[in-house]
Amino acid sequence: MAKQPKTEYPPSAEYLKRAHIDSYEKYKKAYDRSIKDPEGFWGELADELDWYSKGWDKVFHWDKKECRFTWFKGGKLNVSYNCLDRHVKNGLKNTAALIFEADEPDQSRTYTYAQLLYEVQRFANVLKSKGVKRGDRVAVYLPMIPELAICLLACARIGAIHSVVFSGFSTDSLYNRVVDCGARVLVTSDGGFRGGRHIDIKGKVNEMLERETDVETVIVVKRTGTDIVMEEDRDVWWDDEMAKASPVCPCEEMDAEDTLFLLYTSGSTGKPKGVVHTQAGYLLGAMLTFRHAFDYRPGDIYWCTADIGWITGHSYILYGPLAEGATTLMFEGVPNYPDNGRMWEIVEKWKVDVFYTAPTAIRMMRKTGDEWILKHDLTSLKVLGSVGEPIDPDVWRWYYEVVGGGRCPISDTYWQTETGSHIILPLPGAYPQKPGSAMKPFFGIEPTLINEDGSPTKTGEQGRLVLKKPWPSCARTVWNDHQMYRQTYWEVYPGYYFTGDGARMDEDGDIWITGRVDDVISVAGHRIGAAEVEAALISHKSVAEAAVVPIPDEIKGEAIYTFVTLKQGFEESEELVKELITHVRKEVGPIATPKTIQVVDELPKTRSGKIVRRILRKIAGGGDGKDLDTSALVDPNVIGALVKGRK
Numbered sequence: 001m002a003k004q005p006k007t008e009y010p011p012s013a014e015y016l017k018r019a020h021i022d023s024y025e026k027y028k029k030a031y032d033r034s035i036k037d038p039e040g041f042w043g044e045l046a047d048e049l050d051w052y053s054k055g056w057d058k059v060f061h062w063d064k065k066e067c068r069f070t071w072f073k074g075g076k077l078n079v080s081y082n083c084l085d086r087h088v089k090n091g092l093k094n095t096a097a098l099i100f101e102a103d104e105p106d107q108s109r110t111y112t113y114a115q116l117l118y119e120v121q122r123f124a125n126v127l128k129s130k131g132v133k134r135g136d137r138v139a140v141y142l143p144m145i146p147e148l149a150i151c152l153l154a155c156a157r158i159g160a161i162h163s164v165v166f167s168g169f170s171t172d173s174l175y176n177r178v179v180d181c182g183a184r185v186l187v188t189s190d191g192g193f194r195g196g197r198h199i200d201i202k203g204k205v206n207e208m209l210e211r212e213t214d215v216e217t218v219i220v221v222k223r224t225g226t227d228i229v230m231e232e233d234r235d236v237w238w239d240d241e242m243a244k245a246s247p248v249c250p251c252e253e254m255d256a257e258d259t260l261f262l263l264y265t266s267g268s269t270g271k272p273k274g275v276v277h278t279q280a281g282y283l284l285g286a287m288l289t290f291r292h293a294f295d296y297r298p299g300d301i302y303w304c305t306a307d308i309g310w311i312t313g314h315s316y317i318l319y320g321p322l323a324e325g326a327t328t329l330m331f332e333g334v335p336n337y338p339d340n341g342r343m344w345e346i347v348e349k350w351k352v353d354v355f356y357t358a359p360t361a362i363r364m365m366r367k368t369g370d371e372w373i374l375k376h377d378l379t380s381l382k383v384l385g386s387v388g389e390p391i392d393p394d395v396w397r398w399y400y401e402v403v404g405g406g407r408c409p410i411s412d413t414y415w416q417t418e419t420g421s422h423i424i425l426p427l428p429g430a431y432p433q434k435p436g437s438a439m440k441p442f443f444g445i446e447p448t449l450i451n452e453d454g455s456p457t458k459t460g461e462q463g464r465l466v467l468k469k470p471w472p473s474c475a476r477t478v479w480n481d482h483q484m485y486r487q488t489y490w491e492v493y494p495g496y497y498f499t500g501d502g503a504r505m506d507e508d509g510d511i512w513i514t515g516r517v518d519d520v521i522s523v524a525g526h527r528i529g530a531a532e533v534e535a536a537l538i539s540h541k542s543v544a545e546a547a548v549v550p551i552p553d554e555i556k557g558e559a560i561y562t563f564v565t566l567k568q569g570f571e572e573s574e575e576l577v578k579e580l581i582t583h584v585r586k587e588v589g590p591i592a593t594p595k596t597i598q599v600v601d602e603l604p605k606t607r608s609g610k611i612v613r614r615i616l617r618k619i620a621g622g623g624d625g626k627d628l629d630t631s632a633l634v635d636p637n638v639i640g641a642l643v644k645g646r647k
């Protein structure tokens with residue numbers, strides 16, 4: 001049973017002054033109610049949003065058989081109104097909503113709530129002038145610049161569904177996502193800046209649009225001023241269109257259950273899934289978890305280092321903070337430009353109160369050396385956050401001591417693209433923290449650990465993490481593929497949402513996430529489907545078969561190790577391996593770059609021809625092949641050669 005944990009990291013008396021929930025009893029009372037009476041609990045919290053009408057019959061409705069559920073259906077609201085207009089009306093018009101810290105240190109820009117609203121209304125009118133209507137999809141392929149935030153809020157304002165593609169994805173990944181969602185308008189830029197270098201964006205868009213898509217209009221932000229090809233009748237400049245647009249655009253009244261956005265994410269299949277999030281439940285989840293994970297207080301400067309191309313940026317750079325009326329900082333650049341102290345220079349310059357990043361970045365900073373941190377005054381920091389992968393206790397302690405100066409609790413927030421907002425996290429003021437544990441469920445979340453066969457695990461044993469019942473910000477479906485949604489999330493262990501992660505629960509009821517149990521690899525906290533990389537490799541003329549597994553990596557958490565067999569007429573060579581790596585980068589994107597490619601004669605297979613990845617994982621990870629269960633293999637003799645040829 002859940003208990004108050006005892007550790008050496010309790011919140012300080014000073015910290016408790018800012019905590020929204022400052023005792024375990026308060027957390028427990030609210031949590032218990034959220035489980036016993038979810039409708040009453042969330043029904044009351046819905047008042048935290050501004051509604052045109054709260055016309056719902058039922059707060060929550062769940063059709064278990066169809067795996068469909070709704071929250072606040074019939075209620076009408078607008079997300080952009082909740083993120084902007086209401087704050088402008090309530091005294092925040094002159095407060096910074098968005099601080100943009102550019103790649104070059106001296107080029108920051110700040111938007112107050114009133115300014116951001118002005119830009120959003122204009123761009124909403126631009127979208128309308130291009131024929132975008134409620135329910136239409138708008139594809140967005142932009143680097144981390146303010147126009148990205150403006151564009152998403154403008155979509156929300158007119159009820160269009162945005163689908164952001166991370167600007168680091170390749171032409172092919174962009175193409176698949178744009179085609180799947182049927183977007184007719186694409187918003188992009190000429191290029192981007194990262195670490196003082198130009199990043200090509202429009203070139204990739206042009207290449208993608210050589211193929212058949214529904215895209216009729218491309219709106220291009222001028223960021224770098226590089227010479228690019230603009231296609232007449234299709235491509236227009238953001239600035240030209242904005243200059244013509246009226247700054248008044250009324251909000252569409254959206255149903256709580258209308259789709260707000262799609263975001264594609266990787267799973268066990270070769271095809272990324274368009275995860276569908278809706279309006280009210282998503283926004284409420286993002287806003288409340290933002291408030292509680294970081295104990296946000298008015299006047300704080302909050303910085304999440306993620307890219308808006310991922311869910312963390314959607315929920316915790318944009319929607320959560322802005323719904324809460326916070327000041328959110330967005331950073332275009334990288335941690336080591338112009339030097340290794342860049343992150344800390346930003347914290348010092350803006351007097352950042354809340355800093356939220358990923359373990360992979362923390363490991364990198366630790367490796368770079370404490371001197372870069374100690375050079376800067378970081379005393380403004382009050383809370384730290386971690387997201388995307390398990391944080392090792394040692395790394396946690398370093399983050400706590402060196403970055404946080406031993407003052408700042410760490411919110412190790414566990415969640416997923418599909419969960420919309422944090423689901424398991426330590427509430428920083430409510431109880432002491434355990435380095436490396438995501439600790440306790442947020443309101444409305446009932447985590448359970450089960451064995452592969454569905455039986456409950458014992459205390460301390462690793463199991464599969466499943467959740468009872470849907471919560472407000474849970475994804476509703478997969479775009480154009482409800483069947484895939486059912487099979488992936490609700491039918492693996494009937495009656496439960498399956499996270500795809502392994503975890504264990506200790507004697508205090510605290511949860512320790514151990515990582516994915518499916519074929520998803522987490523490179524620097526980014527989800528990459530093994531099947532996607534395999535599909536990319538197989539599309540190369542030389543490759544007959546490919547099997548992709550994760551191996552531990554000191555900085556990135558996991559790296560990609562691939563085994564390939566070659567078609568007849570091809571031979572292993574350094575050039576070929578290089579070519580295959582380049583091919584994967586081009587097909588999927590640089591985030592999926594294989595660390596190692598081992599060319600083999602044969603892969604371990606079952607009698608039915610299935611590649612046994614479990615064995616390959618062990619071999620890639622350094623096993624000698626002696627303790628492997630090879631009983632399922634057609635030919636156990638392949639193991640020796642695999643071990644011998646390991647790179």
Ligand code: WTA
Nearest residue numbers: 387388389390412413414415416417513516
């Ligand atoms: C992993 C990112 C351990 C997990 C928000 C999950 C974590 C996947 C944590 C989702 C954490 C995320 N501790 N593991 N605090 N946060 N994960 O969809 O494996 O990009 O399933 O969402 O990241 O990745 P996604």
